[in-house]
Amino acid sequence: xxxxxxxxxxxxxxYRNGSASAYxxxxxxxxxxxxxxxxxxxxxxxxxxxxxxxLAQLQPSLDGNVLIKGVNLRQIAGSEFxxxxxxxxxxxxxxSHTTVYEFVSMARYPYHGWFEALNGDDRKxxxxxxxxxxxxxxxxxFIDNLSDGERQRVMIAFAIAQDTPIIMMDxxxxxxxxxxxxxxxxxxxxxxxxxxTIIISTHDLQTAFGLxxxxxxxxxxxxxxxxxxxxxxxxxxxxxxxxxxVFFDLKSGQFIYKQQSNQIACVLGGSSxxxxxxxxxxxxxxxxxxxxxxxxxxIYVQIQEHEGKVQWILGRNxxxxxxxxxxxxxxxxxxxxLQ
Amino acid sequence: xxxxxxxxxxFVSLIVVLLLLALLSLLLGSVAIPLAxxxxxxxxxxxxxxxxxAILQNFRIPKVVSALxxxxxxxxxxxxxxxxxxxxxxxxxxxxxxxxxxxxxxxxLMGFSAFGLSFWGSQVGTVVAALVxxxxxxxxxxxxxxxxxxxxxxxxxxxxxxxxxSAVTSLLQYFGSETSLKNFVIWTMGSLGGVGRxxxxxxxxxxxxxxxxxxxxxxxxxxxxxxxxxxRSLGFNVKKTRFLIFLSTSLLAxxxxxxxxxxxxxxxxxxxxxxxxxxxxxxxxxxxxxALAGAATLLLCDIFAQLPGSATVLPxxxxxxxxxxxxxxxxxxxxxxxxx
Numbered sequence: 275x276x277x278x279x280x281x282x283x284x285x286x287x288x289y290r291n292g293s294a295s296a297y298x299x300x301x302x303x304x305x306x307x308x309x310x311x312x313x314x315x316x317x318x319x320x321x322x323x324x325x326x327x328x329l330a331q332l333q334p335s336l337d338g339n340v341l342i343k344g345v346n347l348r349q350i351a352g353s354e355f356x357x358x359x360x361x362x363x364x365x366x367x368x369x370s371h372t373t374v375y376e377f378v379s380m381a382r383y384p385y386h387g388w389f390e391a392l393n394g395d396d397r398k399x400x401x402x403x404x405x406x407x408x409x410x411x412x413x414x415x416f417i418d419n420l421s422d423g424e425r426q427r428v429m430i431a432f433a434i435a436q437d438t439p440i441i442m443m444d445x446x447x448x449x450x451x452x453x454x455x456x457x458x459x460x461x462x463x464x465x466x467x468x469x470x471t472i473i474i475s476t477h478d479l480q481t482a483f484g485l486x487x488x489x490x491x492x493x494x495x496x497x498x499x500x501x502x503x504x505x506x507x508x509x510x511x512x513x514x515x516x517x518x519x520v521f522f523d524l525k526s527g528q529f530i531y532k533q534q535s536n537q538i539a540c541v542l543g544g545s546s547x548x549x550x551x552x553x554x555x556x557x558x559x560x561x562x563x564x565x566x567x568x569x570x571x572x573i574y575v576q577i578q579e580h581e582g583k584v585q586w587i588l589g590r591n592x593x594x595x596x597x598x599x600x601x602x603x604x605x606x607x608x609x610x611x612l613q
Numbered sequence: 614x615x616x617x618x619x620x621x622x623x624f625v626s627l628i629v630v631l632l633l634l635a636l637l638s639l640l641l642g643s644v645a646i647p648l649a650x651x652x653x654x655x656x657x658x659x660x661x662x663x664x665x666x667a668i669l670q671n672f673r674i675p676k677v678v679s680a681l682x683x684x685x686x687x688x689x690x691x692x693x694x695x696x697x698x699x700x701x702x703x704x705x706x707x708x709x710x711x712x713x714x715x716x717x718x719x720x721x722l723m724g725f726s727a728f729g730l731s732f733w734g735s736q737v738g739t740v741v742a743a744l745v746x747x748x749x750x751x752x753x754x755x756x757x758x759x760x761x762x763x764x765x766x767x768x769x770x771x772x773x774x775x776x777x778x779s780a781v782t783s784l785l786q787y788f789g790s791e792t793s794l795k796n797f798v799i800w801t802m803g804s805l806g807g808v809g810r811x812x813x814x815x816x817x818x819x820x821x822x823x824x825x826x827x828x829x830x831x832x833x834x835x836x837x838x839x840x841x842x843x844x845r846s847l848g849f850n851v852k853k854t855r856f857l858i859f860l861s862t863s864l865l866a867x868x869x870x871x872x873x874x875x876x877x878x879x880x881x882x883x884x885x886x887x888x889x890x891x892x893x894x895x896x897x898x899x900x901x902x903x904a905l906a907g908a909a910t911l912l913l914c915d916i917f918a919q920l921p922g923s924a925t926v927l928p929x930x931x932x933x934x935x936x937x938x939x940x941x942x943x944x945x946x947x948x949x950x951x952x953x
Binding site: 330332352353354355356357359360361362363365367368369370371372373376377380381383384388414436 | 616699829830831832833835836838839840842843845846847848849850888892893894895
């Protein structure tokens with residue numbers, strides 16, 4: 275993975291409103307390498323789509339330069355650019371009565387004049403692209419009869435058929451279930467391993483952290499570039515959640531939603547997994563959880579395991595209400611809250 | 614390749630139906646003309662009645678030709694607008710073309726007569742006025758289209774222009790004399806009859822120009838139908854492409870309206886039917902199929918409007934809507950997914 279494909283120099287992306295810029299993201303420098311899979315991560319409204327659209331030449335930059343393989347973006351136009359960069363927007367293709375094959379074939383248009391028919395090589399490339407995403411059996415199906423996951427695979431096939439060294443996708447994993455999110459990332463990773471430079475924007479941190487090479491973390495004051503692990507260790511991930519009740523727990527690698535709470539729940543007894551998930555439930559109910567007895571706790575939950583059956587006792591002695599599932603304690607506690 | 618055979622069969626049947634309807638349209642009317650005379654006219658020979666020759670030359674042939682021209686022009690322009698605006702409700706008149714033409718005709722029929730100028734009220738006068746009216750609206754739309762990128766804004770502007778122009782027409786109607794008002798209302802009902810033989814060549818030339826332009830834009834239309842962003846990232850210049858498509862649409866719809874009056878139904882319904890029957894969104898198929906189907910539809914409507922055997926002729930627009938809309942409703946309900 276070497277060789278700079280995209281070289282961003284002092285780029286300012288944003289919208290101009292009249293003479294004043296209505297919104298702009300701070301100037302930054304970054305490079306994207308040959309075969310690198312990059313995830314653009316940032317809060318809603320920070321300018322991920324705007325940045326992608328600027329890189330894809332769909333809107334003008336406010337300042338700075340972008341070099342693609344050493345050539346300034348501004349000097350590449352029309353179909354020449356379409357042979358370098360394929361961009362898949364987040365809005366779905368409006369394609370009723372269009373088959374998968376017809377749709378993916380359109381990706382070959384930049385290589386031909388308006389009257390030149392697609393040739394055998396084009397058709398072969400289209401087939402290769404469709405089979406690369408495992409949709410060969412669907413090639414004559416209409417796009418609007420596909421599920422979201424299948425459709426997103428077709429979008430990747432479109433980008434593959436366009437046969438560009440650079441692929442950009444705006445939120446390719448939105449609206450997908452978890453296996454499909456991973457599948458989309460896996461397909462993109464496969465393309466990166468074939469030497470394509472891929473930049474996607476996403477909110478799916480878990481999927482991105484599992485499969486991408488590099489994160490471009492768009493914080494309000496600028497971009498931080500690093501491997502997912504660099505981003506975690508630098509503490510910048512928590513800056514993403516500044517001023518929110520969410521924080522990233524370095525130890526567990528999970529995002530935690532911290533509720534405002536002044537009530538303490540003590541969880542006592544039980545094996546570690548049951549203790550952990552009981553605590554999880556109590557946090558969800560708005561308690562702060564302690565795993566050792568504390569004098570001024572609001573509630574005590576004792577876990578008793580007996581012959582494979584688990585019981586939860588609310589309170590310190592046996593006369594207190596007893597529950598056979600976490601759901602039932604939650605219903606009980608919620609009932610008290612609702613009174 | 615199953616789809617290709619299916620398309621060939623559909624195209625061949627469409628052409629056969631079109632030819633049959635054209636023949637039928639030559640035969641039927643207030644005076645029924647025997648097949649032998651049509652044979653004589655087309656292939657040479659003697660006529661059973663010399664009057665028939667005059668009817669064929671001066672009325673039937675121009676009527677059939679203008680049905681072919683208007684039908685294909687309106688259907689193709691409607692198809693282009695539905696694709697460019699990605700809106701199933703769009704038709705040849707969304708850009709305000711017919712309002713412009715109507716204003717032109719209203720000025721000629723009612724405005725000038727108010728000043729005692731009647732020489733313009735000839736048939737040529739209405740055609741010229743309608744052409745000029747739609748051309749002015751077209752120029753307005755084109756001027757806006759190179760500045761506005763958002764397609765929905767364009768749609769709204771087109772409708773606003775159309776409404777404003779119609780308001781002026783309404784004013785003219787309000788102040789117009791009774792006779793001129795009736796003439797205007799009759800014009801708005803559409804007719805295939807009024808085109809003289811001398812004007813046909815101009816009509817044909819303009820429509821052909823529009824159709825050729827439409828045919829040139831098959832690929833951009835395919836991509837624009839998917840979405841403007843897709844078109845741009847495939848290297849198409851969306852504004853320029855749209856400009857030329859609007860030019861083609863206005864040429865087609867403007868010419869058809871100028872010669873035959875506003876015929877609304879064909880342009881909206883035929884592209885839908887063609888999409889559903891051919892089951893594709895590939896404009897290399899949709900453009901020729903819409904042209905053929907539009908021509909056939911208009912011929913069929915006209916055959917009914919003529920009420921064969923009687924001297925009465927019903928207004929074309931009403932017949933087209935009354936006949937066509939039940940068919941469209943049936944097909945739409947049967948297919949449910951018309952346009953996603």
